[in-house]
Amino acid sequence: MNVKIKTFGISRDILGGREVAIDLSGTSVGDLRKQLNSQFPELIKLNSLFIAVNLEYASDEVLIQEKDEIALIPPVSGG
Amino acid sequence: MNVKIKTFGISRDILGGREVAIDLSGTSVGDLRKQLNSQFPELIKLNSLFIAVNLEYASDEVLIQEKDEIALIPPVSGG
Amino acid sequence: MIALTHKPIEVQKVIQAATADAAGAVTTFIGTVRNQTAGKNVVRLEYEAYEPMAVSEIQKIIAQARERWALTGWAVEHRTGVLLPGEIAVVVSVSTPHRKDSFTACQYVIDQLKETVPIWKREFFDDGDQWVSAHP
């Protein structure tokens, strides 16, 4: 399944683009997380990394559809 | 000793003037308090009544000089 | 800046006076005249201050706050005279390097102000008036 990943903050520097296409071999957020960590090991060094699906923080069990809006949320620092 | 008492808030209504002259028979803030309570018993019904001498809250032991600036401080309600 | 004023308080000026380059946080409290007290319509208020003592008591509160927290700036302005519902009675603004201190210090200043500063509020209703807090 082809998914597009929006990147923000330091995750953009690590993935190298505002929106990065990934050929996801699994079906869940957890599968995507494993694949990203393997492909971009710098992600593992972050304080935290959440994945948002359709503007909501998503746990690893959430299933991904090809049309979903997926985004990487490295440690936030607003305010 | 003749002292002038500045009044504020409800104490002005009770004493009937912005500045009221009192012929103080004692020498301390406590003496003044007793005399005022006796002369204006409505003061006793207040939640509290502090007496300020020269812009400072004064305890009953503080001695009064004729030239001191004396003020009645009924319960404050600023803010 | 510590001030009593008969004129409407300009919030922006008070905040400006409390702001500092070294501050990362500015907390500002604005006390406004409510249109109701205990279910009764407030028509207007009158604030009266023992002005020199009020300024000196606010100065003491600021000095205490500066002992406890690393204030980079502060400003307190209190209105006196006649106020209508919706109008601003008091503004307290405090700046600190860190966020939590700015909240704690600002709240300390307004809490103490209400306890110790010789300012009195008279509420006028449709059918009478009262000096607030005077009686049990």
Added chain:
Amino acid sequence: MIALTHKPIEVQKVIQAATADAAGAVTTFIGTVRNQTAGKNVVRLEYEAYEPMAVSEIQKIIAQARERWALTGWAVEHRTGVLLPGEIAVVVSVSTPHRKDSFTACQYVIDQLKETVPIWKREFFDDGDQWVSAHP
């Protein structure tokens, strides 16, 4: 009012948006860019937001605050883009009938905002830059 903006934040407008006739208390937090971080000179900052999700997360925080406290008004505005030291990054303003709630609720909103809202800050120093909080 909940907004992200590339333009300088007008504090007075944010406070105005949070103010209500039934309120007696308005607490406003202003977060400004400090000129130092851990002893290093900050030259400038850049804030980036995942805008639709940031707005939706702030809406959730306000909804939580409204469940806990009797808010009469609220407004949150966060700046994005390049900011210089002294500029305002965020303003949170909350009004309530009573004073203590306005402090507690305002602090809750800014505390939660810093925890959950997808906004990122990059600090630029004389000799480099960093995404704040990214690494241990």
